Amino acid sequence: MAEPLSDDQIVKELNSLPSWTHENDKLSKEFNFDNFRDAMAFINRIAFEAEEQVHHPEIFNVYNTVNISLSTHDAGGKVTEKDIKLANTIESLYN
Numbered sequence: 001m002a003e004p005l006s007d008d009q010i011v012k013e014l015n016s017l018p019s020w021t022h023e024n025d026k027l028s029k030e031f032n033f034d035n036f037r038d039a040m041a042f043i044n045r046i047a048f049e050a051e052e053q054v055h056h057p058e059i060f061n062v063y064n065t066v067n068i069s070l071s072t073h074d075a076g077g078k079v080t081e082k083d084i085k086l087a088n089t090i091e092s093l094y095n
């Protein structure tokens, strides 16, 4: 089972995850798109990767914005390596 990361470990990981925040035991970021179609395409690409990793994000969409939050339910809702890995994957899908 994945163990929660320390605050120091999370701060270090966030150095290479631009605009991601660590608040309320979650990693979060808002992504902006030109339109709803592009936002939904992004969400669907995330969905396939989440299934591959067997790790699932919280996703909140309003028109052209997508807010993602990551935490590990199986680790008491804390941030683990699984969240760092999925955050990096999501970044690679956005770029």
Ligand SMILES: C[C@H](O)[C@H](O)[C@H]1CNC2=NC(N)=NC(=O)C2=N1
Pocket (backbone or CB within 6 Å): 054, 055, 056, 057, 070, 071, 072, 073, 074, 075
């Ligand atoms: C059985 C299955 O592997 C678990 O329920 C997985 C699925 N996806 C998950 N996603 C997230 N975000 N946290 C989890 O603890 C988690 N657990």
